[in-house]
Amino acid sequence: MPDTAFDPQTSAAVLTMARQGRRPRPLDLPAGLRPQNAAQAYAVQDAVVRERGEVAGWKVGAASPEALPARAALTRDSVWVAQAAHAAVHLPAAGFAVLGVEAELVYELGADLPPRETPYSPAEVRAALVSVRAAIEVCDTRFAAWARQDEWCRLADQACHGALVVGTGTADVAAVQPLAQGVDLWVNESVAVQHATWGNPAGDPLRLLAWLANEGAHSLGGLRAGQWVTTGSCTGTVLVAPGTRVVADFPGLGRAELVFD
Template sequence: MSDPAGSERVGLDAPGKARALYEARGTRVPIAPFTDADPSLGMAEGYAIQRELLPLLLADGDRVVGYKVGLTSTAMQRLVGVDSPDHGPVLASTVYRDGDALPLDRFIAPKVEAEIVFVMGERLLGPGVGPTDATGAVAGAAASMEIVDSRIADWRIKLADTVADLASNGAVAVSSRVVPLEGLDTRLIGMTLTRNGELIDTGAGAAALGDPLAVVAWLANVLGEHGVALEPGHLVMTGALHAAVPLAAGEVYRAEFDRLGPVSLRVTAGAAGSEGEVAA
């Protein structure tokens, strides 16, 4: 997948950089930022590398079950120096159920973000998609927590680094309760995040591009430029509603959303979790 950010440069060696990220995912040994060697790399170069990385992961038997959108808040866009979100695929191997154990040894430097996730009910293909179209194509919304992770050492990422690294995806825990959108104003969905029962942050749906449904429309239009559609059953992660929180073994996180209900994760040191997929 790509982004309307121009053409990547000649001599980028996107396949080589994708291979380095692929190996870092397998070994859990992070690599230096690509932007250390070339600070001028931008969004277009990042997507060029992402396009090379995804087939390597799919060749191992994984599959795309949706997409995540990041940088959906004004504060994060200002921090990174962009005026547009970024996106990456959600892979089947990274989807957890509510209450699952999340093994830290699957990640390098994971952090948790509470987000509203949509489950697609109908095919949605851009361009020309607006929030009303997105509303009609979505089956419902659910509570979720995204685990972001970086194959770039010490999270020293710039825009090209995170985009190349599948928008810093790690995993996602999704509630099995999918709430229809009728009578639901997703902008006003409030959220609380607790760690071991103690409140650590709050947020609301409007933090994601002003309306999480606008995130779905944006994503459909960007993917549609390359003939890629959001398909029935696809998950769409709409962006963090608060600052990312580092994880440690022994912690229990619970995100509770108005109207959507809760979703929780138990963080463990080893590979004790069970992975699953969410059905609409």
Template sequence: MDRVLAAAKAIASARRSRAPLKALPKDVVPRDEAEGYQVQYALHALMQPHVGSLVGYKIGCTSAVMQEYINIPHPCGGGVFEKVVHDSGVQLPAAEFVHVGVECEIAVRLARDLAPSEAPFTAEWVAEAIDAYYPAIEIVDDRYVKWETLGAPTLIADDFFAAGCVLGEAVPRINMPDLRAVAGRAIVNGKEEGRGTGADVLGHPHNALAWLANHLATEGRGLHAGQIVLTGSLVKTVWLKAGDTVVMELDGLGKVEATFT
């Protein structure tokens, strides 16, 4: 486990100093995705004094457009922390990120725990555990010298670009539209930069949530009541510059806005 902790410390140090991460030293780079997740969990413990407690997860690479863009053919998970969950309308300094980007997402809040002992989970099963949905902006950060060269294990170790989220108004499950048909639009400074539908997220966002619950269960971990899960981007990542205002509009769920000053 020493190499796991050494990798986590190297990533934590880069994050705290906002220094773009180069490839990890050969003797600590995670050898496979399973070890990448071990490093990620060690990183979460190291980061909590700075970003608060773990309040949920993000799921990356859930749509064809994102799998093609990142060149990873399956979903990947990362953590979401208390101090980087924001309300719609937030203004955030662009200088707090190495290179900030945004994604258009459907987020869910869990009404109950999904314990590892309940696995395997299906989309229908996890749907029953949701109490609300949100239009969401996932904030991502390209905090790498060249992410294309790092490989999935290292990107997973560093929470797969996760840098927080912005949530709109909660929509109770009883009022939820057909998520497959929900169209999402990413609008930057009044100009549409991407669009997609809920069906682009593994066929249905609930499939992504089931993937996460099953993935965590293999490691003896569960999801907990009150946690937020970002189910994956409907659009290709939009990279921003200081001064940009972003609005994500999701039909039937509402809209969510943020400005990066």
């Protein structure tokens, strides 16, 4: 029997009002408004996203190569694309409750992948991609404390998304070998995290992209040309302070740079 008692709109309103500063940030959602499974968490997240604005991208990740992925839609007001090579994106630190940074690979969609009955093959998904670039995701929360909530409340809160900064990369998507790709995360001119090869626990990002096209994005209309899909942290989350300069460098591929003013 479907669960008719849970109200995702009311849960979403708590998160939206906290983000907008219209009410104090709660330590957690009220007990009766906490999602109890992934379906309820996504219902809340979708309501948050629809209130927030146009979908400009997605984040998708998984705990292991075999684990079920999870996603969050990213709205236009939280996605920033560098306008030139080695140009830093500047964001006001005061706009975030938490400044957690991660180096990630982001893929640009050049074609729509709308919901359909027949699953998209990995080759079809790959053919829809027109670039792969370095990125920095800023992790944040609409709650009063970081990581004190259960996994469903965090998923409802756009999976702790704060901002996405897209840097440079390549249009030769087929030439990129993610599992052999190194990454350096720099914080104020010092290397905070370094991996000689892929540091993302989810494994091949194409599996994540295919899941997103075939399942994860359906409730919000599927994937669309011009959207960005960031495929999970390659470095873990590093907490930084206001005034910090962060660089995600993927040697041989590209880099993204962010300054918290």
